[in-house]
Each structure stands twice: as C-alpha cells, then as structure tokens.
Amino acid sequence: MRFASVAYALGSVCAITAAASTQGLYDLIERRLPGHAQDFAFDLNETLQRNETSRQNDHYTITAASNGSISISGNSVSALATGLRRYLVDIAHVDVYWFIGSRLDQASPTLPRPNSTITGASIVPWRYFFNTVTFSYTTPFWSWSDWETELDWLALHGVNLPLAWVGFEKILLDAFQEVNLTTSQILPFFSGPAFQAWNRFGNTQGSWGGDLPLQWIDQQFELQQRILSRMLELGMTPILPAFTGFVPRALVDVHPNATVVNGSQWEDFPSEYTNTTFLEPSDPLFSEVQRIVLNKQLDYYGNITLFYTLDQYNENDPFSGDLDYLRNVTHGTWQSLKSANPGAVWVMQGWLFTSNADFWTNERIEAYLSGVEEDQDMLVLDLFSESQPQWQRTDSYYGKPWIWNQLHDYGGNQGLYGQIDNVTSNPIEALANSSSLVGFGLTPEGQEGNEIMYSLLLDQAWSSTPIDTASYFQTWVHTRYTGRNNSIPEGLYTAWELLRTSAYNNTNLTSNAVSKAIFELAPNITHMTNRTGHHPTTINYDSSVVVDAWKEMYNAATVEPGLWDNAAYTHDFVDVTRQVYSDAFAFAYTALIAAWNSSTNSSTTFQAHADKLILLLRTLDPLLSTLPQFNLASWVSSARSLAPNSTNSSVIADFYEYNARNQITLWGPSGEINDYASKSWGGLVGDYYLSRWLVFLEYIGSVTPSDYKDEVIRERVKGVEDGFQAAGSGLGIRESTGDVRGVVESAVVPALREAGVL
Numbered sequence: 013m014r015f016a017s018v019a020y021a022l023g024s025v026c027a028i029t030a031a032a033s034t035q036g037l038y039d040l041i042e043r044r045l046p047g048h049a050q051d052f053a054f055d056l057n058e059t060l061q062r063n064e065t066s067r068q069n070d071h072y073t074i075t076a077a078s079n080g081s082i083s084i085s086g087n088s089v090s091a092l093a094t095g096l097r098r099y100l101v102d103i104a105h106v107d108v109y110w111f112i113g114s115r116l117d118q119a120s121p122t123l124p125r126p127n128s129t130i131t132g133a134s135i136v137p138w139r140y141f142f143n144t145v146t147f148s149y150t151t152p153f154w155s156w157s158d159w160e161t162e163l164d165w166l167a168l169h170g171v172n173l174p175l176a177w178v179g180f181e182k183i184l185l186d187a188f189q190e191v192n193l194t195t196s197q198i199l200p201f202f203s204g205p206a207f208q209a210w211n212r213f214g215n216t217q218g219s220w221g222g223d224l225p226l227q228w229i230d231q232q233f234e235l236q237q238r239i240l241s242r243m244l245e246l247g248m249t250p251i252l253p254a255f256t257g258f259v260p261r262a263l264v265d266v267h268p269n270a271t272v273v274n275g276s277q278w279e280d281f282p283s284e285y286t287n288t289t290f291l292e293p294s295d296p297l298f299s300e301v302q303r304i305v306l307n308k309q310l311d312y313y314g315n316i317t318l319f320y321t322l323d324q325y326n327e328n329d330p331f332s333g334d335l336d337y338l339r340n341v342t343h344g345t346w347q348s349l350k351s352a353n354p355g356a357v358w359v360m361q362g363w364l365f366t367s368n369a370d371f372w373t374n375e376r377i378e379a380y381l382s383g384v385e386e387d388q389d390m391l392v393l394d395l396f397s398e399s400q401p402q403w404q405r406t407d408s409y410y411g412k413p414w415i416w417n418q419l420h421d422y423g424g425n426q427g428l429y430g431q432i433d434n435v436t437s438n439p440i441e442a443l444a445n446s447s448s449l450v451g452f453g454l455t456p457e458g459q460e461g462n463e464i465m466y467s468l469l470l471d472q473a474w475s476s477t478p479i480d481t482a483s484y485f486q487t488w489v490h491t492r493y494t495g496r497n498n499s500i501p502e503g504l505y506t507a508w509e510l511l512r513t514s515a516y517n518n519t520n521l522t523s524n525a526v527s528k529a530i531f532e533l534a535p536n537i538t539h540m541t542n543r544t545g546h547h548p549t550t551i552n553y554d555s556s557v558v559v560d561a562w563k564e565m566y567n568a569a570t571v572e573p574g575l576w577d578n579a580a581y582t583h584d585f586v587d588v589t590r591q592v593y594s595d596a597f598a599f600a601y602t603a604l605i606a607a608w609n610s611s612t613n614s615s616t617t618f619q620a621h622a623d624k625l626i627l628l629l630r631t632l633d634p635l636l637s638t639l640p641q642f643n644l645a646s647w648v649s650s651a652r653s654l655a656p657n658s659t660n661s662s663v664i665a666d667f668y669e670y671n672a673r674n675q676i677t678l679w680g681p682s683g684e685i686n687d688y689a690s691k692s693w694g695g696l697v698g699d700y701y702l703s704r705w706l707v708f709l710e711y712i713g714s715v716t717p718s719d720y721k722d723e724v725i726r727e728r729v730k731g732v733e734d735g736f737q738a739a740g741s742g743l744g745i746r747e748s749t750g751d752v753r754g755v756v757e758s759a760v761v762p763a764l765r766e767a768g769v770l
C-alpha cells in the first residue's frame with residue numbers, strides 16, 4: 013500500500029522526539045493524584061511494532077499485575093497516557109476537564125484494580141490539536157498552571173501532535189535583527205497580545221492601542237520553553253512555527269532590492285493594520301530568514317521536531333492566481349525549509365480552500381501543492397472536516413498526507429452544539445476512502461465548551477467503528493459527576509441523553525458551527541435570529557428539549573444536594589442555564605419586534621416585552637459571575653497579571669487589558685469584526701450587552717417603525733461600545749462568589765418562571 017510508506021515516514025519522526033521515558037507519566041500522576049504514583053507501573057516497549065498496514069500505530073494493555081500494581085504497557089508514551097486515561101475513566105471514574113480541571117482527587121482513595129485485561133489501539137498514527145487562532149481566542153493570557161492542565165488533558169486524550177505557537181515573536185525578533193533591522197523597525201510590525209494569531213498569518217500587522225512591549229515577548233518565550241519540555245515529557249511531538257514571508261514594512265528600507273509584494277486587505281481593517289508586506293520565497297533573503305528562524309529554535313529548544321506550521325494565504329489572497337506563480341511560492345518555501353532542516357515537514361491549515369473557495373479552484377490548489385515535490389514533506393490539515401471537508405474535491409490533497417479535523421467553534425462562541433453522527437461516522441469513512449489520511453484532530457478557534465464533542469473525536473481515533481454515542485454519554489455522566497460527596501441521580505443521565513439527541517445532534521448544515529446568543533450582538537430590528545455564517549445564531553434543535561434537560565439537571569440537585577458542591581455539576585448547570593436563557597431571549601426578542609411592528613402595538617404591550625428582555629439579562633449576569641470560568645473578571649485579570657511589577661506596569665497592564673476587552677467586543681480599533689468573539693460572561697452581559705439593549709429598547713420604544721432611524725441606534729450603541737474599551741473603568745468586573753445555588757434559587761428560577769420558560 014502506498015499509505016504504508018507515508019505513515020512510516022511521518023511515524024518515524026517520533027523516534028527523534030519521543031522522550032523514551034515514562035517519568036513524565038509518573039509526574040502527571042503525582043501532580044493530579046499525589047501519593048499514587050506507586051500504584052502504577054508503566055512499561056514502555058518501543059519495539060512492540062507499529063502495524064503499518066492497519067495504521068494501528070499506538071497500542072496499550074492494562075492489567076492488574078501480580079504485585080498488585082496497575083500495569084500499563086504500550087509502545088509509545090502517548091499510548092501509555094491514553095491507557096492511563098482509559099483506566100481512569102472506565103475503572104476509577106474520574107478525568108481531567110477543561111475549566112474544571114483535574115477531578116482525579118475524587119477517585120476512591122484505594123484505587124480499584126481492573127478485573128480483566130483491557131487493550132486499545134489507535135487507528136491513526138497522529139492525533140492533532142489546536143488551531144493557530146486558539147492561541148489568541150483562548151490561551152493568550154494563560155499562566156503556566158493553565159498550560160499544565162491543558163497539556164495533561166492533551167496527553168491523557170492521546171494527542172501526540174500539538175501546535176506550539178507561544179513566544180514565536182522572540183524568534184522573529186531575533187531573526188529580523190540578524191538581517192539588520194533594528195528593534196524599533198521590528199516592534200511596530202507585531203500585533204497585540206490578543207491578536208498575535210492574525211499577525212502570524214499575515215492578516216494583520218501592527219497593534220492598535222500601543223506597541224507590543226518587549227516584556228511580553230520575553231515572558232512568552234520563557235513560557236514556551238516550559239510548554240515544549242512538558243510536551244516532550246508527555247510523549248508529544250510539538251509543531252513549531254516557521255517563517256511565512258510576512259515582514260515589517262521597514263524591511264525594504266534595509267533591503268531595497270528585496271522582492272516584496274503588498275499583501276491583501278483582511279476583513280475591513282484599514283491598510284495601516286493589514287496589507288502586510290510579503291517577501292517572495294524566490295528571494296534569497298527568504299531562505300536566509302528561514303534558516304535563521306529554524307536554527308534559532310534548534311538552539312533554544314533543541315532538536316525536538318521536524319514539523320513546522322506555515323500558512324501564507326489563510327484568508328489572504330495570493331498576489332497572483334497564476335498557476336506558475338503559486339507553484340513557485342510553495343516550491344521556494346519548501347526549498348527554504350529543506351535547506352534549513354532536511355527532514356522538515358510543512359504543516360498547513362487547509363482553511364483557505366474553504367474560506368476562499370472562489371479563488372482556490374482545484375487547478376490552483378493542485379498547482380500550489382505541487383510546489384512541494386515530495387508528498388511526505390507536507391501535512392495538510394483538512395480544517396473543518398465535519399462540515400466543509402475539502403479532501404474529496406482535492407482527491408486527498410493530490411496525495412499529500414492529511415488529517416481529518418473537527419473545527420466546531422468560531423471565535424470561542426459558547427452555544428451547546430455538536431454533529432454527533434458526522435463526527436463519529438465521517439472520519440471512519442474517510443479512513444476507508446483515503447490512503448493518505450494519517451490522523452484525526454481538533455481545530456477549534458476557541459476552546460469554550462462542548463468538551464464532550466472534542467473528547468469524542470479523540471476517542472474515535474482509538475476505535476475502528478463509529479463510537480456508540482448513547483453509551484459514550486452514559487460513561488461521560490458517570491465519570492464526570494463522580495464525587496466523594498455525592499451520588500449520581502438518574503436525572504443526570506436523562507439530561508445528557510436529551511442533549512445528545514437535540515443540541516448535540518445538528519443535522520442541518522446550513523448553520524454548521526456553534527451558535528451564539530443574539531443578546532451578544534449589537535441590537536437591531538432585523539437580522540438577529542437565524543443568522544448563518546460567521547456569527548451564527550440559529551437554534552438547530554427543539555429548545556423545549558433543552559429546557560427539559562435543564563429541569564432534569566435541576567431536579568437531580570434536589571435528589572442529591574451534594575451536587576451543588578460538585579464543580580463539574582455547577583459548571584454544567586450554569587452552562588445549560590446559559591443556553592436556556594439564550595433561547596428564551598431570542599423568542600422574547602422575536603415577540604417584541606412583532607409587537608412593535610404590529611398596528612395594535614401599545615406602549616404597555618411593548619414595555620412588557622422589553623421588561624422580559626431586561627429581566628433575562630439582569631438575572632443571567634449574576635449567575636454567570638458566580639464561577640470564574642464564566643466571568644469576564646478572570647479574562648481581564650489574567651491579562652493584567654502578565655504585566656511586570658515595575659513602575660510603568662500599569663501602562664503595560666492597561667494595554668493588556670485593552671487587548672482583552674477589545675477582542676471580545678469591537679475586535680479591531682473601530683469594530684472591524686464587531687462581536688465575532690463575543691462571550692456570555694458575567695460582567696459582559698450586565699455592563700455591556702445589557703447597556704446596548706437598554707439604549708436600543710429605549711429608542712424603539714419611543715418611535716414607530718416608520719419613524720425609526722438606523723443611524724440613531726448605531727450612534728448610541730457605539731457610545732456604549734467605545735466606553736467599554738478602556739482599562740481601568742472597572743466596567744464588568746465582578747467577584748466570583750461560587751454561590752450557584754443561591755443565585756439559581758433567588759434569581760434564576762423566578763426569572764425563568766416570569767419569562768414563561770418554566
């Protein structure tokens with residue numbers, strides 16, 4: 013089979029990176045289950061061969077050893093880590109989760125031993141994780157402790173190929189300096205802490221609200237060193253960045269003969285912040301910078317990987333659509349990588365073929381990909397496989413190895429959402445139909461919830477038939493809510509079964525990613541509900557079923573009050589409540605607009621509708637604020653905490669805070685992609701969204717449809733938006749009390765009754 017050689021070539025990369033040591037796994041257990049490392053015996057035997065024919069690259073075996081320990085053997089650290097999670101989930105009924113963190117401490121103090129031998133084998137060699145933009149939507153202000161949890165999560169879920177973007181600006185700064193640009197010529201090129209992903213893509217250049225401080229660059233570089241060494245300890249092969257060709261404008265002052273072109277405009281940004289200068293890969297200076305970038309990383313991090321992420325046209329159009337030109341670009345780029353590191357594999361996000369499909373005809377895709385003359389030197393991420401797969405139309409990327417990815421989420425939107433059938437069936441079908449498919453992965457823009465959908469795909473990488481989601485959800489409930497101080501009432505299983513067959517079973521691909529609440533959008537008399545595309549607001553399920561799930565969850569805590577102290581339960585209950593509010597608000601809004609447009613509208617009727625909208629936002633805000641993971645204050649304070657403790661720290665801290673606020677609201681100096689990364693967070697709902705709705709409701713309550721003037725609303729709403737940007741206003745900053753039960757009983761239940769939801 014042709015496939016076998018592809019898998020082998022990529023698979024062999026592991027050999028240079030996998031720390032042939034199980035110490036990282038014992039350390040993980042000590043971090044999460046102190047005192048229990050001696051309960052486990054990991055046995056790594058890399059000569060237990062990969063079966064290249066069946067693509068079963070990693071495998072593990074779990075047994076109760078005769079000496080009493082829980083023995084896990086396998087042929088890679090990643091296989092052992094996956095085996096460890098299998099034990100934790102299926103036998104000890106505990107796991108590590110996003111937002112909630114590790115719940116391993118909830119396991120029985122005497123860890124149960126498996127009664128029989130359990131085995132597992134991956135059906136693909138690679139399990140990939142991250143989208144370049146996840147580093148800006150989710151992780152930009154993460155501390156090392158946040159990263160530790162994330163990396164434990166990745167390892168336990170069998171991820172062995174994660175992106176590693178943190179701190180790349182240090183490498184670029186060094187490289188540009190080495191080709192004789194000065195620091196003051198380079199710094200204005202970088203975008204702010206919350207916008208680095210788009211600068212790395214060449215979509216944006218420069219920073220609004222202040223330049224990126226050197227302090228940020230240094231501190232992120234230190235963080236990257238810790239991240240990389242932990243990835244290696246946990247058996248992962250990091251994918252490092254490479255030079256794309258995007259350069260500071262000043263490059264041509266220093267190198268007047270350099271062949272550069274002016275990149276395209278991104279979104280509605282003024283050219284000051286976009287139209288990024290692109291150094292043509294055919295120019296010798298390109299290879300020179302590439303060599304420096306790769307060598308710097310080799311010097312700083314060691315010889316740890318052959319994989320490099322490199323995207324030149326992600327939402328940018330090439331300078332020319334000429335086939336020869338496109339082929340030359342990849343050919344020059346590929347040559348630059350190979351001359352800097354002969355074993356380099358170029359990892360590319362295939363998003364452009366979806367997002368700029370008009371430009372990227374099959375002919376152009378083929379020309380662009382053909383510049384990389386050795387198929388195995390490239391790895392393409394089919395970025396949105398569950399909704400807009402491109403591998404069929406490109407005949408599996410004309411032979412390049414590729415990965416099937418679930419994207420799922422835009423901008424960290426938070427609605428409950430999944431395509432449960434597609435995510436379990438389609439990758440298995442793809443495996444049968446594409447010989448160059450070498451992995452499954454996750455490419456969310458933001459990591460903001462619906463964790464079960466992400467676990468599901470990574471677990472699918474270890475099952476050759478589509479996973480039975482009914483039993484998967486049952487196991488999920490059992491493990492997730494296991495607590496030392498609570499039982500797990502039947503209602504919780506019922507609730508998740510209701511969610512599985514409603515919100516998690518979207519089959520209408522007109523709207524194909526997580527939806528957001530309409531109250532997060534700038535208010536309008538039209539175009540709010542049923543939006544598709546990049547600000548989706550469709551409700552793709554019977555919302556009464558989600559209300560039923562909510563009731564089951566709520567009643568479960570009546571049966572078992574210990575759940576109020578269970579962090580997994582309170583997180584999920586707040587999340588499902590958020591969805592109930594989101595749907596209720598959309599219906600109440602539709603009724604309000606209908607009343608306003610009706611000839612029989614009266615101010616009393618109108619006000620009753622308006623009061624309902626206001627009540628919903630006023631009571632949702634304190635509920636969200638109770639938990640840090642749903643509270644704006646956490647995002648803002650984590651941004652500020654990365655500023656140094658020096659005399660001008662408040663200037664830097666204010667700049668970081670401005671970045672944090674701007675991304676989730678205006679997204680750009682003047683609302684270029686307003687509300688794209690909106691969030692249902694405590695503080696933001698009460699001091700931002702509600703404020704916008706109040707000015708809107710006040711205005712439309714005072715005019716008839718025929719007197720309505722759009723620009724009046726826009727002006728007033730803009731006032732609220734602009735007023736929220738600056739640091740130090742304290743707007744939206746609330747304390748998290750943790751008292752979910754108190755707010756539910758005193759505010760949420762009465763409000764949902766009054767709104768007619770209950």
Ligand SMILES: *[C@@H]1O[C@H](CO)[C@@H](O)[C@H](O)[C@H]1NC(C)=O
Pocket residue numbers: 057058059060061
């Ligand atoms: C590793 O596995 C191979 C193949 O099964 C076996 O021959 C060898 O003895 C094992 N090595 C160790 C150290 O267990």
Ligand SMILES: *[C@@H]1O[C@H](CO)[C@@H](O)[C@H](O)[C@H]1NC(C)=O
Pocket residue numbers: 063064065066
């Ligand atoms: C590898 O997998 C194939 C397909 O499942 C199977 O037929 C073959 O026996 C396996 N080879 C080994 C050495 O296990």
Ligand SMILES: *[C@@H]1O[C@H](CO)[C@@H](O)[C@H](O)[C@H]1NC(C)=O
Pocket residue numbers: 103124125126127
């Ligand atoms: C192992 O078997 C015993 C006896 O049948 C049972 O009580 C126990 O729950 C089992 N343990 C696990 C982890 O399945």
Ligand SMILES: *[C@@H]1O[C@H](CO)[C@@H](O)[C@H](O)[C@H]1NC(C)=O
Pocket residue numbers: 190191192300
């Ligand atoms: C940078 O400047 C030095 C000293 O003028 C020169 O030797 C070197 O060639 C320059 N490097 C590049 C890439 O132009």
Ligand SMILES: *[C@@H]1O[C@H](CO)[C@@H](O)[C@H](O)[C@H]1NC(C)=O
Pocket residue numbers: 267268269
């Ligand atoms: C730029 O190119 C011109 C014409 O080929 C040449 O005379 C000049 O020396 C070059 N300048 C630099 C800085 O390389």
Ligand SMILES: *[C@@H]1O[C@H](CO)[C@@H](O)[C@H](O)[C@H]1NC(C)=O
Pocket residue numbers: 274275276277278283287
């Ligand atoms: C920016 O790029 C767009 C094409 O995307 C082009 O129309 C525009 O002229 C460019 N602006 C500048 C200043 O180069």
Ligand SMILES: *[C@@H]1O[C@H](CO)[C@@H](O)[C@H](O)[C@H]1NC(C)=O
Pocket residue numbers: 028310315355
């Ligand atoms: C990195 O390791 C690989 C595999 O061992 C080796 O082929 C390559 O030469 C090394 N690169 C450097 C720069 O040491």
Ligand SMILES: *[C@@H]1O[C@H](CO)[C@@H](O)[C@H](O)[C@H]1NC(C)=O
Pocket residue numbers: 334336337340
């Ligand atoms: C592509 O590269 C070849 C070889 O360097 C060159 O002859 C040709 O002019 C280039 N074509 C374009 C459109 O840049």
Ligand SMILES: *[C@@H]1O[C@H](CO)[C@@H](O)[C@H](O)[C@H]1NC(C)=O
Pocket residue numbers: 432433481512513514517519
């Ligand atoms: C999802 O919905 C489709 C279409 O209504 C249905 O055929 C399928 O059985 C549902 N799947 C689940 C898991 O509920």
Ligand SMILES: *[C@@H]1O[C@H](CO)[C@@H](O)[C@H](O)[C@H]1NC(C)=O
Pocket residue numbers: 397398399400401431433434438518519520521
């Ligand atoms: C996903 O499933 C739906 C039906 O549930 C189907 O219409 C759609 O074509 C599938 N999407 C893909 C990309 O296979």
Ligand SMILES: *[C@@H]1O[C@H](CO)[C@@H](O)[C@H](O)[C@H]1NC(C)=O
Pocket residue numbers: 520521522523542544550
């Ligand atoms: C799919 O969703 C779109 C957008 O909400 C809607 O217009 C269409 O009627 C839906 N199709 C089905 C079959 O429900």
Ligand SMILES: *[C@@H]1O[C@H](CO)[C@@H](O)[C@H](O)[C@H]1NC(C)=O
Pocket residue numbers: 534535536537538539722723725726
């Ligand atoms: C409302 O939406 C329409 C259509 O998208 C748009 O033209 C209008 O400017 C919007 N009004 C406000 C106040 O944002």
